[in-house]
Amino acid sequence: VTVNLGDRSYSIKMGYGLTDDLGKLIIEEIPDITGCAIVTSPTIDRLYGKEVSEGLSELSPVNILVPDGEEAKNWETVGMITGKFIESGLDRKCLVIALGGGAVGDIAGFASSIYLRGVRVAQVPTTLLGMLDSSIGGKTAANHNMGKNLLGSFHQPSIVLDDPKFLLSLPKRDIGAGLVEAVKHGVIANVHLFNFIQDNEELLLNKDITSLVKVIGLNTRIKSAYVEKDERDLLGLRAALNYGHTLGHAVERLLSPKIRHGEAVAIGMNYASILATKLGLITIEDVKAQKMVLEGLGLSLNLPELSIQNIMKFMKRDKKVVNEKIRFILPKGIGVEPTIANIEDNLLIKTLKEIR
Ligand SMILES: NC(=O)c1ccc[n+]([C@@H]2O[C@H](COP(=O)([O-])OP(=O)(O)OC[C@H]3O[C@@H](n4cnc5c(N)ncnc54)[C@H](O)[C@@H]3O)[C@@H](O)[C@H]2O)c1
Ligand SMILES: [Zn+2]
Secondary structure, eight states, X not given: OEEOOGGGOEEEEEOTTGGGGHXXXXXXXXXXXXXXXXXXXXXXXXXXXXXXXXXXXXXXXXXXXXXXXXXXXXXXXXXXXXXXXXXXXXXXXXXXXXXXXXXXXXXXHHHHHHGGGOOEEEEEEOSHHIIIIITSSOEEEEEETTEEEEXXXXXXXXXXXXXXXXXGGSOHHHHXXXXXXXXXXXXXXXXXXXXXXXXXXXXXXXXXXXXXXXXXXXXXXXXXXHHHHOTTSOSSSGGGGGTTHHHHHHHHHHHTTSSOHHHHHHHXXXXXHHHHHHTTSSOHHHHXXXXXXXXXXXXXXXXXXXXXXXXXXXXXXXXXXXXXXXXXXXXXXXXXXXXXXXXXXXXXXXXXXXXX
């Protein structure tokens, strides 16, 4: 798939074993490369570090390790990564390879976007969520104590390489959590994707590669189309991708690192869809269908025991807040473009209590 963004266009390539000869592939795609760094985390390094570095030996990569998962996404890590870039003498024609899940992709992308005012990054996702969502679109991020993803930049990758072989070591929990973003894409844009997930939950959770590849392929196209239409989230079109994320981010921030991003988003999708029924936007049948699919993936949709006041505080720090009003992405059906609306605090609080 090509993501068409003028001089920032790039391709997303997918194939089993695609990264086996990574060096050759990268030199073909980025012939003027002068050096490279692999940013990854200890778990991924232990599983794949050796083979990936060996595949890149002609480029003598510098290996940079950040903590696993959400703990990597902070300002200190950005300082550490960029410090290693400087020590290694990487110049403006270097390439940063973000090898990992969404967390590594976000933080390595952020560091690349500010090093020497921006160097190229290749996203090589190792989680399902990374392949079907976070590696595409150039949003980079770090968290702040006061909220999730409050720091960051837009920095499109130069290439995205999806190798489904990485998924074989991924815990089932992360497959389920990753599929939440696929269900989200189905609800906001494509009923066939939604139905495919509904009909193949067991196969997907058991890592049937053919089914996973089909889901990744469909999602890649949906996400790319949104990015092409509204690269910097200025027209309100890309905002649809934030369905489930207003409450999701607040829950994730409050429970990090105990909860996965996708698990928090699932709670947020269920909540936003219940709000939408109250405004007469979506039928209860559609909300139930979404609930069944998410629960079928092993997700719990109840709001964890958190103070509602805290949740409201974090939701008010969401990037979508304008004039202190919390703006929600509200579904209008399965596979139907959602709408955005400001919602009064009273209704938000009442509905939070209901999903406890
Ligand atoms: N930039 C975007 O557009 C975008 C979109 C969606 C989500 N995100 C971000 O992505 C993050 C979540 O990403 P995630 O769900 O990929 O989780 P993650 O990156 O936190 O990884 C989850 C865990 O899986 C481990 N892991 C990764 N690959 C593995 C593999 N192949 N085998 C075994 N273990 C492996 C990691 O070390 C980590 O402990 C969140 O921070 C979220 O905000 C960003
Ligand atoms: Zn997400």
